Amino acid sequence: MKKFIADMNFWEVFPEAKIAVLAVKNVKESIQLDEKSATEIKELLNHANREAKKYLPSDVISENPVVHVWREAYSKFPTKKGARCSIEALLKRVLHDNPVGTIAPTVDITNAISLKYALPIGAEDLDKVVGDIHVGRMKGGESFLPIGSDKQEPPLENEIAYYDDAGVICRCWNWRDGQRTEVTDDTTTEFIAMECVEPERYHQLEEAVNELEKLLQYYVGAETMYKAIIDKEHPEMFIKD
Structure with a gap:
């Protein structure tokens, strides 16, 4: 049995955070969709790009509330210079009229879903995870080879990160994924995490993970193994039998 565990030192920094976790199997990552399904997903993404503009009342990316809250969160732990929450990168494209395209x-x-709800989402290949997945403060120097790099970039001391028994999975909480657990065309089992640090948006976190689950089931055949929302009172869950 594999678990996802939010360490006590994580809650010391973010006592009000919630993390929605979805563990799925039999994902057809490299599926070739029929024309109707491909068109529907493209329109889903196009619509999300358009709707995301509501989160960007200011032309200065850092002044927008959904971005500012994550800038504030990142100020609470050591980060690599320039590291930003993944949702900021998506919204920045929308702000500059460079919508997120089909991949x-x-x-x-x-x-x-990330754009629709302005919440960060990350996915990992669960079969490549060694032991349990944790989120918490790092000692510093743990193994981490980022996607798109050929050299190690270990986390800083006390940096918040996702990690397992073999090293870091995602640096700076939800900034950059590593190659070891990267989702590829061969991935069939996935760990998906979605974070929220705004108590007034907890209901949106629940809506977002439920909608994501349904879409993955419908379009790529994903079967849910486990789903839950982690908080300080419920800091762990099973993610794989």
Whole structure:
């Protein structure tokens, strides 16, 4: 049995955070969709790009509330210079009239939900995870090879990160994924996490993970193994038998 565990030192920094977790199997990551389904997903993403503009009342990206709250969150732990929450990168494209484009069905669905709800989402290949997945403060120096890099970029001391027994999975909480657990065309079992640090948006977090689950089931055949929302009172859950 594999678990997802939010460490006590994570809650010391973010006592009000909630993390929606979805663990799925039999994902057809490299599926070739029929024309109707492909068109529907493309429109889902296009619509999300358009609707995301409501989260951007200011032309200065950092002044928008959904971005500012994550800038504030990142100020509470050591980060690599320039590291930003993944949702900021998506919204920045919308702000600059460079909408997030089609990549692959599961990526498009995930990006659409992330944009629709302005919440960060990350996915990992669960079969490549060693032991349990944790989120918490790092000692510093743990193994981490980022996607798109050929050299190690270990986390800083006390940096918040997702990690397992083999090293870091995602640096700076929800900034950059590593190659070891990267989702590829061969991935069939996935761990998906969606974070919220705004108590007034907890209901949107629940809506977002439920909608993501349904879309992945419908379009890529994903079967839910476990789903839950983690908080300080419920800091762990099973993610794989």
